Amino acid sequence: xxxxxxxxxxxxxxxxxxxxxxxxxxxxxxxxxxxxxxxxxxxxxxxxxxxxxxxxxxxxxxxxxxxxxxxxxxxxxxxxxxxxxxxxxxxxxxxxxxxxxxxxxxxxxxxxxxxxxxxxxxxxxxxxxxxxxxxxxxxxxxxxxxxxxxxxxxxxxxxxxxxxxxxxxxxxxxxxxxxxxxxxxxxxxxxxxxxxxxxxxxxxxxxxxxxxxxxxxxxxxxxxxxxxxxxxxxxxxxxxxxxxxxxxxxxxxxxxxxxxxxxxxxxxxxxxxxxxxxxxxxxxxxxxxxxxxxxxxxxxxxxxxxxxxxxxxxxxxxxxxxxxxxxxxxxxxxxxxxxxxxxxxxxxxxxxxxxxxxxxxxxx
Numbered sequence: 281x282x283x284x285x286x287x288x289x290x291x292x293x294x295x296x297x298x299x300x301x302x303x304x305x306x307x308x309x310x311x312x313x314x315x316x317x318x319x320x321x322x323x324x325x326x327x328x329x330x331x332x333x334x335x336x337x338x339x340x341x342x343x344x345x346x347x348x349x350x351x352x353x354x355x356x357x358x359x360x361x362x363x364x365x366x367x368x369x370x371x372x373x374x375x376x377x378x379x380x381x382x383x384x385x386x387x388x389x390x391x392x393x394x395x396x397x398x399x400x401x402x403x404x405x406x407x408x409x410x411x412x413x414x415x416x417x418x419x420x421x422x423x424x425x426x427x428x429x430x431x432x433x434x435x436x437x438x439x440x441x442x443x444x445x446x447x448x449x450x451x452x453x454x455x456x457x458x459x460x461x462x463x464x465x466x467x468x469x470x471x472x473x474x475x476x477x478x479x480x481x482x483x484x485x486x487x488x489x490x491x492x493x494x495x496x497x498x499x500x501x502x503x504x505x506x507x508x509x510x511x512x513x514x515x516x517x518x519x520x521x522x523x524x525x526x527x528x529x530x531x532x533x534x535x536x537x538x539x540x541x542x543x544x545x546x547x548x549x550x551x552x553x554x555x556x557x558x559x560x561x562x563x564x565x566x567x568x569x570x571x572x573x574x575x576x577x578x579x580x581x582x583x584x585x586x587x588x589x590x591x592x593x594x595x596x597x598x599x600x601x602x603x604x605x606x607x608x609x610x611x612x613x614x615x616x617x618x619x620x621x622x623x624x625x626x627x628x629x630x631x632x633x634x635x636x637x638x639x640x641x642x643x644x
Contacts, residue, residue, distance in 0.1 A: 283352045284485070284520045288527035291344030295531030299336050303535070303542050306330035311382045329540060332378045333532060334548025338371045340528035345521060358413045359421040359514035363521045363558040366406045370460050370554035373398035374546030389546070399457050402554070407452035410561065411445075417497060419513040424448045427564040429640045430510065452561060459560075459569065460553030462576030465583055465603045467549040470538035472605060472619045476575050476626040477552045478529045481522050483572050483630045484559040487637055488519025491563065494641070508644045512564050525555055538616050568637065574629030575622055579603045 306312075311332055342364065349356050376398070377389035390398070410422035424444065425431040436451070437444035467473035496509035512518075529552075535541045544552075553576075560569035570577055586602040600610040608618045 283348050283354045284489075284516070284523045286348035286351060287344045287520050288523035289344075290347050290527070291340045291524045292527035292531045294340040294343050295336055295528045296534055297531075298340075299333070299532060299535045299542060302333070302336050303330050306332060306542070311378075329543055331382070331543040331545040332375060332547045333536065333542040333544050334371050334374060334546075334551050336542075337525075337528045337532050337544075337548055338368055338551055340531065341367070341521075341524045344524040344527060348520075348524075357514035357517040359562050360517040360521045362406060362410055362421055362562060363518065363555055365409070366402065366456065366558040367525075367551045367555040369402035369406070370399060370456070371547050371551030373402065374464075374548065374550035377550075378545040378547050395546075396457060399460060399550070400453050403453040403456035404449055406456070406558065407449040410452070411448070415513060419511065421513055421562050422452075423511075423564060426451070426566060428567040429565060429637055431564055455561065455566065455569070456554060456557045458580070459557040459573065459576070460550045462573060462580040463553035463556065464546060464549040466576050466579045466605075466622075467544050468603055469605050469609075469615050469619050470540040471533055471536050472622055473544055473549055473552065474529050474533045474536050475619065475623045477556070478526055478533070479623070479626045479630045480556055480573050480576070481529070481552070481559065482526045483634050484522040484563060485519045485526065486634055487563055487565060488515045488517075488522060488559075490638075490641075491515035492519065508641055510564070513562075515563065518559060518563055521555075522559055525552075538619065565637070568633055571629055571633040571636065574633075575626035578625075579605070582607075 307330055311330055345360065345364065346356070348354075373390075373395060377395060380389035389395075407422070411420050411424060414420050423431050424437045425433075425435045435444070436448040439447060463473055463477065466476060491510040491512045492515040494509050495515060496511050498509070532542075536544070556569070556573060560566050560572070565572075582599065582604040583602045586597060586599055589596065589598050599607040601607045605618050605622065609615065
């Protein structure tokens with residue numbers, strides 16, 4: 281518990297007090313945001329605002345996690361390291377995209393297929409590592425079973441070792457691509473993606489801490505609650521990583537709220553999506569992620585529907601713009617109004633997810 285609080289506090293302090301240093305540094309490097317011509321006119325005043333703020337968040341999380349572990353003499357676990365790996369790996373993919381944008385002075389960086397290829401490479405490595413490194417009880421960080429609030433009866437390895445492993449890796453890659461792109465599409469207004477991510481990733485602090493207290497590895501559990509326990513490896517460390525990310529995001533949001541002094545960039549949005557996917561996979565709550573990240577599902581779904589309808593009807597649109605927050609901007613809503621209302625929706629989804637998680641435990 282001390283490590284969890286220390287990790288969050290150190291990460292928060294790092295991002296809160298050092299983000300201005302990075303803002304000045306990024307301005308010196310001319311790492312400014314380029315605005316897409318299809319975005320609302322109000323966004324053109326944001327041109328030149330420092331981007332790649334995800335670098336600050338990633339560094340803050342790594343600093344907070346490892347310094348707190350050193351200070352409390354708690355050894356990092358493989359589960360925690362895997363979350364950091366996926367977060368950092370996708371952050372590097374996002375950095376390449378952002379760097380090409382500022383280097384070529386345009387709003388497009390990596391091609392869509394190049395970005396997906398990078399996400400797949402990182403996702404494959406994560407998936408293969410996650411089913412290695414069994415502990416003394418034989419538990420690996422991830423399970424080859426699909427999970428909702430716990431592992432469900434279906435196991436990919438029931439299809440055989442080779443086919444099952446390939447199917448499992450594909451499943452993980454789909455989750456990684458969908459989640460990271462969902463956060464990326466939501467990152468379009470000042471503070472929208474960081475605030476929504478605080479709520480979504482914050483839910484894994486509660487989930488991880490509860491799983492730790494009700495872990496099947498806890499020999500002090502009463503016999504009548506053994507059927508309710510969780511077979512999750514390193515749940516407390518997953519909660520610690522989630523707390524470190526939330527702390528870093530809170531400090532960053534101080535500077536990212538309207539009017540933003542720095543943007544996440546793809547560096548930050550892809551990294552946050554990767555962290556969210558990793559936490560769901562390793563805490564065995566994969567399908568619950570649909571509810572935890574409900575706001576990201578809505579935004580990504582709206583883009584998919586709009587794009588499909590646009591192609592099928594040869595130019596017609598259902599909404600005025602996409603992603604969804606730009607539609608409301610086109611209707612005349614103030615940016616702060618949209619952000620706060622989206623935060624409320626994100627919070628309701630997270631409350632429903634955490635409530636469902638607890639109700640499942642009660643029902644057993």
